[in-house]
């Protein structure tokens with residue numbers, strides 16, 4: 001069944017030392033074996049593999065994907081499974097600890113076809129699938145003529161064959177669940193603002209706006225405010241058809257998902273759940289790609305049965321930090337075999353949308369539309385004009401087109417800068433060049449502090465530039481780059497890092513502190529207090545745009561933030577982004593370097609994108625797509 005070069009317990013220990021397993025993975029496997037006496041070595045190995053899958057953010061272990069000749073993918077292949085996947089399944093089915101879905105759900109492990117789950121993750125995934133399928137139902141439009149007129153006023157005719165923003169608005173108007181996806185600047189916020197305006201004209205409803213992090217919530221508030229202001233002017237000529245007073249009912253304040261659901265201190269549960277549903281009629285969730293599977297489960301459970309749900313996000317961005325890739329799974333059914341996106345409507349939906357938008361959508365009718373009626377994709381970026389370097393680079397990376405990527409770099413756009421690692425015996429000249437540029441960029445906000453400018457404008461100035469790293473640890477990770485930038489700034493006498501908290505030190509919060517109102521990912525700067533110049537306070541801009549001041553000693557766990565991970569940058573934008581990729585990544589680091597990571601970093605930049613890297617590593621990263629094992633796409637699309 002399994003051949004081993006050493007006893008399995010010794011191998012597990014060795015794999016932990018080699019970092020192929022986490023201590024938790026090994027303990028989980030041993031604990032499962034202790035709880036289920038008589039379990040064989042195959043079972044223990046499979047438990048370790050399953051736990052490792054979860055540590056790597058997969059939702060399950062697809063048995064077919066186990067490399068039986070080298071299940072742990074270690075260099076010396078000291079373990080072999082002598083069974084086929086079918087035989088492994090048969091063997092697991094006989095284990096007391098394994099239940100077969102959908103009947104035996106009271107066992108710690110659940111086998112669903114070829115996928116093995118921890119019971120909790122099976123519950124998350126199957127319930128999220130059920131809830132999304134149940135939500136994806138049509139809502140009757142009472143006056144189609146009036147809605148058609150309003151849509152025509154909201155969206156000026158375009159030269160393009162399809163106005164996807166208009167189609168997305170019509171989709172969300174007529175469907176209880178709407179998922180509006182698209183890259184940066186494709187108009188997700190503009191579209192949702194128009195939709196909310198339309199709905200607010202038709203009925204009074206309680207609408208809530210949320211995002212996964214405080215930063216993303218603050219950005220959503222800002223975008224909705226800006227979008228409302230633009231609409232008020234743009235739509236003035238149509239005031240006979242559209243009641244612009246309804247714009248006032250469109251909310252501007254966005255909160256975090258945690259705050260919406262109501263955190264219970266020291267508990268994984270929230271105040272709102274199926275027994276105590278949220279009090280709202282419509283919920284908009286921005287940056288939905290950041291929402292992980294357990295969070296989506298809790299959110300859907302707390303949604304009242306009558307409520308509409310609108311998910312906004314970019315399905316091509318990095319998947320959530322925790323398990324799952326819910327948004328990508330929701331969108332998966334729209335991708336054909338060649339990787340091209342295409343809509344997938346039922347006959348009725350295509351007819352209704354065609355009528356409402358005046359665009360013939362019958363070419364997108366599918367015999368098995370599944371979730372397709374709830375999906376809308378915005379395919380045209382208004383931020384990156386067709387010929388702009390950042391937009392072109394992002395698109396080429398997104399489809400892993402190496403020839404196009406090289407061409408974009410070679411065209412020499414002013415907004416793109418490539419810095420190659422140049423390591424000699426003394427130094428890395430590439431790194432030095434990046435540090436020099438970072439000093440020049442950060443100099444602006446640090447000089448603003450000496451000029452005693454107000455905290456808001458200092459924070460604003462700081463937020464124009466950011467260094468992003470692929471990982472935390474190491475010389476080219478957040479830790480190393482932060483140390484190097486601090487040193488470079490100190491050398492220029494722009495900061496004095498002699499003490500832990502010095503004027504100008506930017507900090508990023510690493511955990512939630514509900515009493516202080518500070519959340520994981522919040523970024524602030526240590527500055528002299530305006531009321532007492534001798535006292536240093538950490539200054540943060542909150543989701544509602546107001547300033548929060550906290551005594552540095554009271555800050556929850558935090559780090560310096562001249563550089564931050566690409567993961568933590570999701571939901572933020574900067575005028576200038578500099579991405580640092582390691583020159584010689586280890587095997588573990590190479591797994592992190594994916595096209596989604598590079599794409600997310602590039603699309604955080606509004607005007608300039610710099611990359612410190614080596615061409616080979618950049619190309620390898622762009623060729624590697626994130627794969628998250630999950631059964632959700634199948635539950636939604638088959």
Ligand SMILES: Nc1ncnc2c1ncn2[C@@H]1O[C@H](COP(=O)(O)OP(=O)(O)OP(=O)(O)O)[C@@H](O)[C@H]1O
Nearest residue numbers: 165182183184185186187188189190191223382383
């Ligand atoms: N149909 C349009 N025609 C012209 N400009 C547009 C259109 N839609 C959006 N824009 C502009 O494009 C910019 C981005 O729009 P918006 O903020 O709605 O996009 P988004 O997809 O939400 O962006 P992000 O990725 O930043 O969240 C805004 O300046 C907006 O005014």
